[in-house]
Amino acid sequence: MKNETKETLATSLSADTTELLPFLPYLLQDFWELGSDPEVMLRLIKSHVQLSPETRVLDLACGKGAVSVKLAEKLNIRVKGIDILPEFIAYAGQKAAEHNVAGLCEFISGDINEAVKNERDYDIVIYGAASIVLGEPAQMLGKLKSVIRPGGYILIDEGYLPDGVKQSDVKSAGYELLTERQWSELFIEAGLTLIETVSDDDNETPASGDSETGMAFITARANELILKYPDKKAFFDGYVRGQQSEYDDIENTIECVTWLLKKDL
Numbered sequence: 593m594k595n596e597t598k599e600t601l602a603t604s605l606s607a608d609t610t611e612l613l614p615f616l617p618y619l620l621q622d623f624w625e626l627g628s629d630p631e632v633m634l635r636l637i638k639s640h641v642q643l644s645p646e647t648r649v650l651d652l653a654c655g656k657g658a659v660s661v662k663l664a665e666k667l668n669i670r671v672k673g674i675d676i677l678p679e680f681i682a683y684a685g686q687k688a689a690e691h692n693v694a695g696l697c698e699f700i701s702g703d704i705n706e707a708v709k710n711e712r713d714y715d716i717v718i719y720g721a722a723s724i725v726l727g728e729p730a731q732m733l734g735k736l737k738s739v740i741r742p743g744g745y746i747l748i749d750e751g752y753l754p755d756g757v758k759q760s761d762v763k764s765a766g767y768e769l770l771t772e773r774q775w776s777e778l779f780i781e782a783g784l785t786l787i788e789t790v791s792d793d794d795n796e797t798p799a800s801g802d803s804e805t806g807m808a809f810i811t812a813r814a815n816e817l818i819l820k821y822p823d824k825k826a827f828f829d830g831y832v833r834g835q836q837s838e839y840d841d842i843e844n845t846i847e848c849v850t851w852l853l854k855k856d857l
């Protein structure tokens with residue numbers, strides 16, 4: 593894997609060093625959902641998109657397939673999920689089988705920056721909590737647009753800086769966050785119409801779960817790794833602190849949203 597790809601992979605999973613990469617599947621083994629809320633994605637699609645048995649969805653950086661499996665199961669539509677971590681893809685495949693939608697789901701291990709060069713004509717593309725994996729925001733929107741048909745839809749799960757909050761107030765993000773206004777301008781420039789925004793504050797059950805439960809899982813797994821690799825204690829402790837900062841930012845500093853956008857005809 594290229595160094596740049598490793599770095600964005602680490603950032604996408606809120607690890608501050610690529611040295612953590614081999615341990616991430618272990619550290620995250622207790623989670624199925626890794627960022628986006630599958631219920632929100634489902635509701636947005638049901639409310640706004642006309643579906644047919646021919647509808648095709650592409651889930652880029654699908655993680656362990658929590659969104660893909662939910663959509664296939666509830667909407668009976670075909671979903672292709674791509675993620676760079678083979679462990680996550682194997683887990684997604686198992687979940688699809690458990691939920692009896694293996695026939696509707698295809699999960700592939702790969703780099704989505706390569707995949708977007710070939711994938712075309714989807715009705716819906718999903719980009720959930722994948723931050724800078726597809727590049728700077730304008731570049732990312734261009735890549736998402738390229739894989740859908742005219743009139744197709746984009747679902748993005750992102751965080752932005754609310755009014756009065758500065759980048760320096762954010763403890764965890766390893767990249768520059770935009771304001772809501774900056775995002776709106778980029779949508780217009782890209783020829784995308786914002787159909788609906790769902791804020792995390794509107795949800796009773798945030799995808800990241802409650803921070804206490806999440807932190808308990810992460811801390812327990814990090815402690816197991818510390819027992820196995822005592823020389824790496826500082827390194828795993830740093831990861832736990834980083835996760836706590838991220839939960840704090842999500843709860844207090846950043847505005848987390850899911851946007852449904854439509855590509856102009």
Ligand SMILES: C[S@@+](CC[C@H](N)C(=O)[O-])C[C@H]1O[C@@H](n2cnc3c(N)ncnc32)[C@H](O)[C@@H]1O
Binds near residue numbers: 597605654659
């Ligand atoms: C925070 S997780 C979000 C996963 C999923 N979309 C969700 O919301 O549950 C970010 C994902 O991006 C994936 N990722 C990072 N870089 C990638 C790349 N270059 N190609 C494909 N997947 C990548 C990671 O493996 C991870 O599963």
